[in-house]
Amino acid sequence: MRPATLRVGIAGLGTVGVGVVRLLAANAELIATRAGRPIAITAVAARDRTRERGVDLSGLRWHDDARGLAGDPDVDVVVELIGGAEGPARQLVEASLAAGRPVVTANKALIAIHGASLAAMAERSAVPLCFEAAVAGGIPVIKAVREGLAADRLTRVGGILNGTCNYILTAMRESGRDFASILAEAQALGYAEADPSTDIDGIDAAHKLAILAALAFGRPVDFASVHVEGIRAVGALDIAFAQELGYRIKLLGIARLAEAGVEARVHPCLVPQTMPIALVDGVFNAVFAEGDFVGRVMLEGRGAGAGPTASAVVADLIDVARGTTIPVWGANAEHLSQVVSVPIGERVGAYYLRLQVLDRPGVIAEIAAILRDSGVSLKSMLQHGATEDVSGNDVPDAVPIVLVTHQTREHAMRRALELIAALDVVIEPPAMIRIEAG
Numbered sequence: 001m002r003p004a005t006l007r008v009g010i011a012g013l014g015t016v017g018v019g020v021v022r023l024l025a026a027n028a029e030l031i032a033t034r035a036g037r038p039i040a041i042t043a044v045a046a047r048d049r050t051r052e053r054g055v056d057l058s059g060l061r062w063h064d065d066a067r068g069l070a071g072d073p074d075v076d077v078v079v080e081l082i083g084g085a086e087g088p089a090r091q092l093v094e095a096s097l098a099a100g101r102p103v104v105t106a107n108k109a110l111i112a113i114h115g116a117s118l119a120a121m122a123e124r125s126a127v128p129l130c131f132e133a134a135v136a137g138g139i140p141v142i143k144a145v146r147e148g149l150a151a152d153r154l155t156r157v158g159g160i161l162n163g164t165c166n167y168i169l170t171a172m173r174e175s176g177r178d179f180a181s182i183l184a185e186a187q188a189l190g191y192a193e194a195d196p197s198t199d200i201d202g203i204d205a206a207h208k209l210a211i212l213a214a215l216a217f218g219r220p221v222d223f224a225s226v227h228v229e230g231i232r233a234v235g236a237l238d239i240a241f242a243q244e245l246g247y248r249i250k251l252l253g254i255a256r257l258a259e260a261g262v263e264a265r266v267h268p269c270l271v272p273q274t275m276p277i278a279l280v281d282g283v284f285n286a287v288f289a290e291g292d293f294v295g296r297v298m299l300e301g302r303g304a305g306a307g308p309t310a311s312a313v314v315a316d317l318i319d320v321a322r323g324t325t326i327p328v329w330g331a332n333a334e335h336l337s338q339v340v341s342v343p344i345g346e347r348v349g350a351y352y353l354r355l356q357v358l359d360r361p362g363v364i365a366e367i368a369a370i371l372r373d374s375g376v377s378l379k380s381m382l383q384h385g386a387t388e389d390v391s392g393n394d395v396p397d398a399v400p401i402v403l404v405t406h407q408t409r410e411h412a413m414r415r416a417l418e419l420i421a422a423l424d425v426v427i428e429p430p431a432m433i434r435i436e437a438g
Ligand SMILES: NC(=O)C1=CN([C@@H]2O[C@H](COP(=O)(O)OP(=O)(O)OC[C@H]3O[C@@H](n4cnc5c(N)ncnc54)[C@H](O)[C@@H]3O)[C@@H](O)[C@H]2O)C=CC1
Pocket: 011, 012, 013, 014, 015, 016, 017, 045, 046, 047, 048, 064, 065, 066, 081, 082, 083, 084, 088, 106, 107, 108, 109, 133, 134, 137, 190, 191, 192, 193, 194, 303, 304, 305, 306, 309
């Protein structure tokens, strides 16, 4: 007897949705062989029936309300590709799980914020809830952390988690082009979120970090407590100084088991140019995990775009077709307890500081005295005779000074920076970027 086709209902026919339609058609035979049965789309839900999407949607049942997929008798598995932590995406996923339908989603916002309760719903209905595409696009990082590293006690996890930001930082370094034109390019390539400030302000990376931390430590992190900074404040001067000091600037998400609990943070970092993660450029993401027996593992690949993301979505569909059952978070939901992230003030590490100061005698002595009194020890200093501010405008009599500190607690660093910012000779808010080994 021919095995039954797995019938798929897709909600959202944007970048990823169309990518999934295309991949299922292009690799249909290979997928059927690996899944043990054919996988075919039978229904879709999208906002605009008339839009030309460049894929064949003929013969598919069309739902104007995505929730219709949850009750469609010709759908065995629902694929949610609408996006957003609330609204239609959440309603569809909840309705599908409640109706006993497996769900595959690429929605990191939804999983980061409601993952624990959705997992409990999936467990109650004994159906899979899969989200490989939600973290680092095409890199099979959910499988790697949840299954490949299941035997280890993981102590640190994170990486370059946003393709749009990495694309922008790379292009700024390589071509010196302006932020807005590079962002527009990333949007045209299908990398950015519907609202690109989600990428630029670090929120998307934080969603992914929260998911990784939950998998790695078995404890969902309260999303609101994750420290998040984006890349808006990173200027061309910082990129150039970082280069001169032997670093590259990357937006990293880092979660680690600290004495006080789980520390989860997303912010731009100076990473030594000699570290492999510093060389991960463009839309590529890199995810690392550190375990007590395995040591350090790092995976690299395309973190955004139609093809890589569709690859992860369809891999999940193949798991559903095979009937693979793995607990959503690697352990049953009743073993999970939510944790609040350790505040960023507790971070201990080195810092890069860039100050725009008036070129007067004694300025450096004043700054050094504040650092000394705050218990912050200076490692090195750079000063050029430049007379440009961060936007490249001439500022007569002003010079940038760059300071690199030794390891210090962030509380102390911030206290010192407040005092430095208040000096009359400091004419712009100081820039502070944390230094990490990746
Ligand atoms: N673009 C990428 O590289 C990646 C995206 N993702 C995630 O995949 C999901 C989809 O992302 P994209 O395809 O890039 O977004 P998109 O904005 O290109 O597509 C979303 C589609 O959903 C449609 N939609 C909105 N409301 C709807 C509703 N009520 N019913 C049916 N359709 C509705 C929109 O019209 C749009 O066509 C998001 O959760 C995103 O975070 C995950 C990894 C990578």
